[in-house]
Amino acid sequence: xxxxxxxxxxxxxxxxxxxxxxxxxxxxxxxxxxxxxxxxxxxxxxxxxxxxxxxxxxxxxxxxxxxxxxxxxxxxxxxxxxxxxxxxxxxxxxxxxxxxxxxxxxxxxxxxxxxxxxxxxxxxxxxxxxxxxxxxxxxxxxxxxxxxxxxxxxxxxxxxxxxxxxxxxxxxxxxxxxxxxxxxxxxxxxxxxxxxxxxxxxxxxxxxxxxxxxxxxxxxxxxxxxxxxxxxxxxxxxxxxxxxxxxxxxxxxxxxxxxxxxxxxxxxxxxxxxxxxxxxxxxxxxxxxxxxxxxxxxxxxxxxxxxxxxxxxxxxxxxxxxxxxxxxxxxxxxxxxxxxxxxxxxxxxxxxxxxxxxxxxxxxxxxxxxxxxxxxxxxxxxxxxxxxxxxxxxxxxxxxxxxxxxxxxxx
Numbered sequence: 001x002x003x004x005x006x007x008x009x010x011x012x013x014x015x016x017x018x019x020x021x022x023x024x025x026x027x028x029x030x031x032x033x034x035x036x037x038x039x040x041x042x043x044x045x046x047x048x049x050x051x052x053x054x055x056x057x058x059x060x061x062x063x064x065x066x067x068x069x070x071x072x073x074x075x076x077x078x079x080x081x082x083x084x085x086x087x088x089x090x091x092x093x094x095x096x097x098x099x100x101x102x103x104x105x106x107x108x109x110x111x112x113x114x115x116x117x118x119x120x121x122x123x124x125x126x127x128x129x130x131x132x133x134x135x136x137x138x139x140x141x142x143x144x145x146x147x148x149x150x151x152x153x154x155x156x157x158x159x160x161x162x163x164x165x166x167x168x169x170x171x172x173x174x175x176x177x178x179x180x181x182x183x184x185x186x187x188x189x190x191x192x193x194x195x196x197x198x199x200x201x202x203x204x205x206x207x208x209x210x211x212x213x214x215x216x217x218x219x220x221x222x223x224x225x226x227x228x229x230x231x232x233x234x235x236x237x238x239x240x241x242x243x244x245x246x247x248x249x250x251x252x253x254x255x256x257x258x259x260x261x262x263x264x265x266x267x268x269x270x271x272x273x274x275x276x277x278x279x280x281x282x283x284x285x286x287x288x289x290x291x292x293x294x295x296x297x298x299x300x301x302x303x304x305x306x307x308x309x310x311x312x313x314x315x316x317x318x319x320x321x322x323x324x325x326x327x328x329x330x331x332x333x334x335x336x337x338x339x340x341x342x343x344x345x346x347x348x349x350x351x352x353x354x355x356x357x358x359x360x361x362x363x364x365x366x367x368x369x370x371x372x373x374x375x376x377x378x379x380x381x382x383x384x385x386x387x388x389x390x391x392x393x394x395x396x397x398x399x400x401x402x403x404x405x406x407x408x409x410x411x
């Protein structure tokens with residue numbers, strides 16, 4: 001942690017505020033979202049498909065609007081979009097706790113999702129611009145605070161939701177209100193330059209190296225998302241009981257977050273010192289593939305039989321390796337986007353990149369779910385892990401080929 005604190009102090013005020021901002025965003029988001037489905041189906045008594053609709057609106061309004069949010073940030077400046085996003089999420093989270101009609105819930109869900117589309121590209125573009133040549137170190141620090149928020153948020157939410165879910169919603173809204181006020185008062189303006197205001201989306205949509213990189217990286221997002229989908233399902237099944245499953249899922253998230261919090265800065269420094277950026281990306285995705293190869297081997301050897309505490313070990317190892325892969329690649333991935341953008345319309349590039357990865361995650365989850373169904377019908381428990389390992393191998397080879405052909409370098 002000393003390296004992380006030293007890294008934090010080495011940046012100026014805007015960068016420090018942006019990483020703290022991301023920590024608070026994640027704390028507020030994850031104190032509420034993991035418990036929203038239970039509130040909708042339990043307290044409000046909504047049917048399953050209506051719960052899916054409300055949650056789906058939030059995801060669609062965020063993933064589908066990233067490009068618009070990024071373009072607005074490049075047009076009007078980063079700070080106004082960050083403030084607007086936090087303000088909108090303040091209202092959205094408060095509304096989720098105060099209403100019980102379906103139309104109002106859909107409006108609240110849309111607001112929380114669109115808010116993320118407004119501030120996410122702007123925050124990353126602001127951090128990249130402010131850090132300058134230290135972008136890699138800045139994004140490494142950003143990921144530490146990002147993961148810390150994911151670790152703390154559900155714990156706070158669990159305590160508050162045990163009292164009243166409305167209290168959770170209102171507390172999350174207060175956090176975002178505080179962020180809004182803090183950024184209005186303390187975050188320096190970072191206005192868009194005239195050249196970017198005059199540039200159209202066509203510049204981004206015709207940036208072939210950037211689009212190739214975005215497509216090649218889709219597989220890495222499919223893999224990283226499994227810490228929220230397939231890995232929790234797997235450890236719940238292996239644990240054998242509802243209480244054991246809940247504890248196992250908590251341990252899974254804790255392992256993932258703690259590995260990132262305590263290892264990110266040191267690993268990034270080693271990678272930057274020893275390897276070229278393209279090699280770091282390839283190594284990171286390769287490690288993510290290895291995580292699912294561990295589960296594939298464990299399943300093939302029969303080490304994942306339910307009811308055994310020892311059977312949870314492969315999943316915990318896989319979560320740690322998956323996080324290490326993300327740690328290795330993420331700072332260089334964010335830096336590569338800025339490089340391929342040529343320093344122009346950076347927020348728009350981030351927005352389109354997030355949209356592409358969001359579409360990829362959706363399609364990947366559909367395929368993962370299909371593999372899971374086939375595995376259950378055929379009695380082949382290893383099949384989802386095999387599919388994900390192959391996705392990782394293809395993604396690794398694609399990024400390696402781009403790196404070898406110098407397409408990860410700006411023109």
